[in-house]
Amino acid sequence: MGIYFYNQGNGGRYLRCTDLSVTQKCSLKTEGKGTTRYDDGRTATQGTNSLLIELLLILLMDNEADAFYEGLPKVELHAHLNGSVSFQTIEKLIRRKPQLNIEHSMTAIGKGQRRTLDECFQVFKVIHQLVDSEEDIFMVATDVIKEFAADGVKYLELRSTPREETTTGLTKRRYIETVIKYSKLCTLTLIIKRFLVAIDRRNGSQVAMETVQLAEEFLLSSDGLVIGIDLSGDPTVGHGRDLLSALQKAKDSGLKLSLHLSEVCFIIHSHTNTTIKLT
Numbered sequence: 001m002g003i004y005f006y007n008q009g010n011g012g013r014y015l016r017c018t019d020l021s022v023t024q025k026c027s028l029k030t031e032g033k034g035t036t037r038y039d040d041g042r043t044a045t046q047g048t049n050s051l052l053i054e055l056l057l058i059l060l061m062d063n064e065a066d067a068f069y070e071g072l073p074k075v076e077l078h079a080h081l082n083g084s085v086s087f088q089t090i091e092k093l094i095r096r097k098p099q100l101n102i103e104h105s106m107t108a109i110g111k112g113q114r115r116t117l118d119e120c121f122q123v124f125k126v127i128h129q130l131v132d133s134e135e136d137i138f139m140v141a142t143d144v145i146k147e148f149a150a151d152g153v154k155y156l157e158l159r160s161t162p163r164e165e166t167t168t169g170l171t172k173r174r175y176i177e178t179v180i181k182y183s184k185l186c187t188l189t190l191i192i193k194r195f196l197v198a199i200d201r202r203n204g205s206q207v208a209m210e211t212v213q214l215a216e217e218f219l220l221s222s223d224g225l226v227i228g229i230d231l232s233g234d235p236t237v238g239h240g241r242d243l244l245s246a247l248q249k250a251k252d253s254g255l256k257l258s259l260h261l262s263e264v265c266f267i268i269h270s271h272t273n274t275t276i277k278l279t
């Protein structure tokens with residue numbers, strides 16, 4: 001941990017502490033002979049030693065808060081596999097495929113950055129380029145599950161859209177098997193894992209029906225890991241009613257449904273207004 005003073009042009013003296021393990025910075029400002037304040041305006045005790053001690057206490061408290069929040073048992077009910085890939089895992093994927101010339105900025109939306117809906121979905125397309133083989137999927141699924149477990153998640157519902165990739169020989173069936181492989185292997189991790197097979201609405205009703213058939217097979221053969229269907233994808237593409245028969249089939253066979261629907265505003269004309277009813 002590094003602690004040092006520095007002066008700024010405005011006459012304020014700052015005491016800065018850098019804890020590399022949490023990459024966190026705190027500063028205190030001494031206003032001439034007057035009060036010493038923390039960044040958030042609270043008054044600090046005078047005297048260098050007291051300042052150092054207070055600063056250390058703040059760091060400890062922040063670390064404790066992190067530990068407290070991590071330790072809280074949580075349920076994660078909405079994790080898209082390829083939407084949950086951490087910076088570290090992306091780093092490994094980028095190193096595996098340097099020929100793609102993909103940079104981190106293309107695979108994530110930074111804090112405070114604004115993106116159009118279309119741009120958000122472009123990010124997934126880039127990640128899909130990086131995750132296109134069984135090895136990639138296994139690594140991503142393993143990392144994502146471990147990271148959720150480390151964050152205190154005790155029940156995890158992962159969802160992902162099975163893809164086939166001719167270049168790597170990946171099939172949709174192998175995709176699902178690979179995603180759930182780590183869940184079957186890791187009995188040590190104290191986390192309950194469930195998997196939803198996702199339908200990307202842009203692929204239309206035929207693919208939706210095939211996806212449901214595949215999910216039905218896994219519902220019966222995956223020892224309770226595969227429990228349902230997720231309908232997701234760009235909400236501006238296609239219409240939910242076109243997928244209704246596939247969703248009804250899923251429901252009839254005992255698959256649970258999780259649906260992204262009506263997330264964007266459309267002008268609904270009376271003759272196109274449809275009630276989606278899944279009984």
Ligand SMILES: CC(C)=CCNc1ncnc2c1ncn2[C@@H]1O[C@H](COP(=O)(O)O)[C@@H](O)[C@H]1O
Pocket residue numbers: 080081082083117120121124125159160161162198200232233234235260
């Ligand atoms: C604007 C935005 C990104 C909102 C997030 N909300 C979402 N709405 C609909 N579909 C989604 C969303 N996040 C992820 N997905 C789906 O999850 C996929 C990525 O995860 P996976 O490849 O299925 O493993 C995306 O291609 C998309 O089909």
